[in-house]
Amino acid sequence: MSQPLDQLRPARRQTLSDQVFDTLSEMLLSGALRPRDRLSLRDLAERLEVSMMPVREAVSRLAASGALDVSPKRAVMVPLMTDAEFADLTMVRMLTEGQAARLAAERASRSDIAGIRVLAERFDEVLDRAYGSAAAVAANKDLHFALYRAAGSPALMEVITMLWLKAGPIINFDIGVEAGVPQEEEMTRSRGHHSREHHRMLCEALTARDGEAAAHAISEDIRTASELIRAHGAMDTDDNRRRIIP
Template sequence: MGQHHKRTIAERVYDQLRRAILTGELAPGERLDQAGLAQRFGASLVPVREALARLQADGLVRIVPHRGAFVQSMSPDTLMEVYAMRELLEEDAARLAAPHLSDDDLAELQRLVDAMADATLREDYGALFEFNREFHFTIYRAARRPNLLQIIEQLWNHGDHYRRSYTQVPERARQALEEHRVILAACRRRDPDALGLMIRHHVHQTTVGLLEHIATMMREEERRDSPTA
């Protein structure tokens, strides 16, 4: 009973910390004080440490010996490497998924495209972010490759904070919506080549725009921090 209760607390801490990181409530590079987290969640240090270890395995947290745990952050070079891997793996997953997409999958993808269109119109970028993720993983789950799916999910986790910020750029939101419609059309044809290439193009477009977005943010921060600003 005690072990089950401890696992339940660790899972609750894990879920809430993961959500806080993915929503940007906890920023990249932010230190995660274990005692503070234990107090925040009404837990002992043991389930907090278990949750942090799981988050490190997910690629969301970095644990540094003798220094503590930190929300994972990435340089532009590392982010570019992550997205280069995403291009390759997600193209592969899409090609594998194409012939296995069911009518129910296609109906769900249409629902998600409609939801993204509505969220874009309302400028509800939080909802758009979630719908976008579910759209992609509805496709990738159809590949029936659980290990590949896990690796792709870890890569998404690495860049989620930065993507969330970029999702809020209206021009990119509209462009991505059109790309998702083309992806859906390829899904309906169950065409592995077309779907794989469109997914790769879509991820590449995100990479280019995201790096430009981060560079702009860094320049703005430098101007704000400049003594002459």
Template sequence: MRKASEIVIAGPDRDDALSPVGRETLQDRVYAQLRNSLINGMFDAGDVLRIVDLAERLQTSTMPVREALGRLVSEQALESLPNRSVRVPLITRDRLNDLARARILIEGQMVALALPNLTNDDFAILKQINVDCDKAFDQHGKDIGHVTSALNQRFHFHIYQAARSQVLIPIVESLWLQSGAIIRKAAHIHDEQGGLAATNHHWALIDALERRDVESAMQSLSNDISRSFDLIRGRLDRAPYITVEGASHD
């Protein structure tokens, strides 16, 4: 009897069943860069991405860019246009509500899973990210949306990685891929309006995590996500959707 650890590939083509594992392809690198840019809010809602322009900026041919954009369209991070270009989806009320609901449900579970695994070193890192984010908002820089979105992403994913879930992390990444432009715009609106510190709910989340209070931690996360989306809803009360640079359209 063959041992369970002995794997045999049956069939006449078994020699072709597996192929050598190659290095990361150029298309993979282009995809990763565009994906990270979307997650970190480097593009606005309604931004049109043209293959030729992106290829020039990335100093590559059009083929890997076209393939990368196709993958991002299939992941709903981008949407196709009739002229073969793609764009970052417009921010509509339905899309906003759907993403907010999904993020609160799934990321709340990530916080609950992560809580027992977080250490004092983790809390120190989270606090420093918050300090850096507060400084960025205080400077009111032109690139505030990009800078604070990237810090916000670092904060959340430092927590989520502690959940140690290989199944849920890709789902969360997909939601953030679709939310990047929303978080970017929310940062700009907050900078214009002022009021409660943008990191207020982050500090509350850290406090709850340090106390090992899972219910308070999940509520603080929900408040944090809801606040960003509520800032956008305020603009949508005056128009059906928001596009490039957050301009409202009737």
């Protein structure tokens, strides 16, 4: 009788499809792709120097999670989201990311917390010198995901990443990407940005091992950003359903 281990096969290295998936995922998470952006599978294949097959496979995986739309004619687009859909996604993010913050306050090592503090300081520095830049978006994402990793829950991390794939093209509008405002107004927004205070509250809660305070800080960061985006980034469409278009 064969043993279970007899059925195993050597583990494969990361496939080309996985590499393309990771690249597109990072573009969605970082806000490099925006709502209504269209993707050419052929251009992607040429830029990544791969064949069309791994690109199609990666796009299909992202479409299955709702992060991309694929039309019957194989056109690929970053989907628009209605105001109600964005509100619903925000609620789920507050629950899951708040729980991750709560767990991080209980489980994170001292070095984890010190690292999160460093990332919070880096975010403030980048916001001061480059508000509305890709660097500011990256600094915010790095801080949040360091927190979620510190929760020590792979399953929760997987859920949060999926939510960010759908929200990333929109939520980064809160940091002023391509805001197109005068420099003086831009700096005013930067200095008073709500995330500064929420990140400070988060770091204090982590240091105090206060899970409830940590959950509140991250949930309020998400809620406030969502309210700002819904107030300034929505428009009416022909079907009278408000879409979020940063």
